[in-house]
Amino acid sequence: MRTLFIVFTALCSVSCEWAADSLSFTREEIPVYREKAASPEPTANPTRLKVMAWNVKYGACRIDFWFDFWGDRTQMTTQEVEGCLTKISELIEQYNPDILMTEEIEVDSRRSAYIDMVRFILEHTPLRYAAYGETWNTRYAPSEGVGRVNLGNAVFSRYPIVKAERIRQEDRTDQSALVKTFYIHRTVTRAELDLGNARHVAAYVVHTEAYDNDGTKQKQIKQIHGLMTGETLPFVIGGDFNELPPLCDEKAAAGTADSCEGKMHLKGFLDERASSVGTDYAQPPYTPSVMKPFFDEFTPSIELARYGNTPDSQQMYFTHSVLGPDGTNDEGVKGNWNRTLDYLFVQKNQSWEAGSTDVIQGPGRLGITADVLRLSDHAPTAGTWVLP
């Protein structure tokens, strides 16, 4: 029996995993990946850095998955994922960022054909280093046959990443213990980049909760704000905050100056399918006021003034649509970008190069030629950070 135990222990040391990783840490270092291909060295002693943040929807492009309610896919073929990642990489290469923050990137998930997307992007773009922070690592999610999932956020850089870590965010409290075990645990990924001459900057990538009804997302956003406030290096932060811009206060009474009425849609987006209501994937109410401290205390790539005060004026900075351009909603309206959830910020005393910031919604924006609406359910947001 003792021999048996030793044999099993030895076998387990080769590859035994927990059913799901609870991500039991507050803050921990994570590995750094380096490209195998040899991309050109970046500019020495840069004064500016091109930055892009993009939720890449696990390399699915516009394949509709079951929790979106417009389709019922649960997995993709290698051919489909590689085809999508190739287009995503082409866009990245065309914009040619020095720093790329990605959310919903996967390295070992059944639904995305177990493709290591971090490695794929490293080998197919000029980006040379990456820090990948897992947010969801489960051997088998017993829901719709989803199976193995390893999803997270990543910071890619042309400059060496000298330190990488992930910071745990609060979990939802409105789920059963069983669901919670196999569910995503949000983290913030932080990478420290060496620009040369002992100049270091920090890059953060975030992706907050999308479906909670217990205020988890708001807590996570406040925690992120706290992290930024405590950062000692010059930093850039980007990602999918799952929250609308603070153009109004959702709590303000109708008719008051801060009211959202007529100023910005808070619900009823064209891509919300009626059948999602009442499910675990229904869109909870947005609370844009929680984003106000970010716009007040940091420098956004798109200032509030640029959004304007009407849904029409905000349209050109929308970053998200569950429904793609080849689908129509139940009223027959074609899918299109319909709300802003993704942002880039740098410190208050820093700036973005004039005319360099935009949401790359489609061809012609920041010189991009790709049909971006077909590459993900989020549009990249990008700009050139003027270094201090």
Next chain:
Amino acid sequence: MNALLFVLTLATAQTGDAASAADVASTPAAVASPGAWPRPARDTADVGPKGRWSTGFFNPTRYALTDGFELEANPLLIPVAPNLTGRFAILKKELRLTAEAGLLVPTFGMRLMKGYFFPTWATSTENIGWMLVPRVGLLLSGTVREHDVWTVRGDFTFRIPLGPNSATPLESFIAPLDLLFAAPTTGYLARVGGAYDAALGNWFRVRGEVNVYLSGPTPHLFVGGEDKGQLSPRSPLYVTGHVGVDIATFKHSRVTVGVLWANYDQGAKAVVRDADGFADRVPVRSNNILPTLDYIWSGGFGD
């Protein structure tokens, strides 16, 4: 809940990884009290004698219709996955050779698992197709040391589709489930294996078993009838080992407890670092260790 029961039952009953059935070896027949004789070895090539039966909570029921032919089925599964196997004794001497031929119709049971282990396909007409899953096999057993029995076996399970099928391999971390659904989702599952079942006095038996399985190739994904290409290929090779102890209870029954180890490709990757400290992800085969437990009754000893 039904789906869960189905999974647990199938996981332990149908793969042969858990202790599986049948107190029907031709070792001493009448047993006066627990421990008077060793319990017969289980899951061997032995068939009959006529009237001998056995059943467990999870193990299938066997009943010998004649001295050389018995039927095996899992009654718990029959409402959701009709199944029946015939066991035919070809040779009943010092060496025993038995042929098995069985049939499983898993579709309804698999459909009960939609939403958990298979997609619901709420917005399309994709579904788990109707199919027949026959199995043919051969077992050869011999006796050593009076009450010890060795067995080698080979079998082949394959799918006969009766229509379009959108179910894809489970790729879970529960090896018996993956093996159970290997033939329905990849087309076939072949197995070769061997077991040694030793009597330890009159009260205990220890059984060790090793199996090597080869499944069909990873299938293509069809959506709305359109071939989207092959799903990410997995190694078709599965290796399992099972060690269990049977403890005699009452007159002809026993408790069986054991541990199943399985090694196969679940799509896992491990992070390794190069000389400069940079990371990479490399594919690894996964190991599973699962407990097995059942209570098995038997009868037809003529007492």
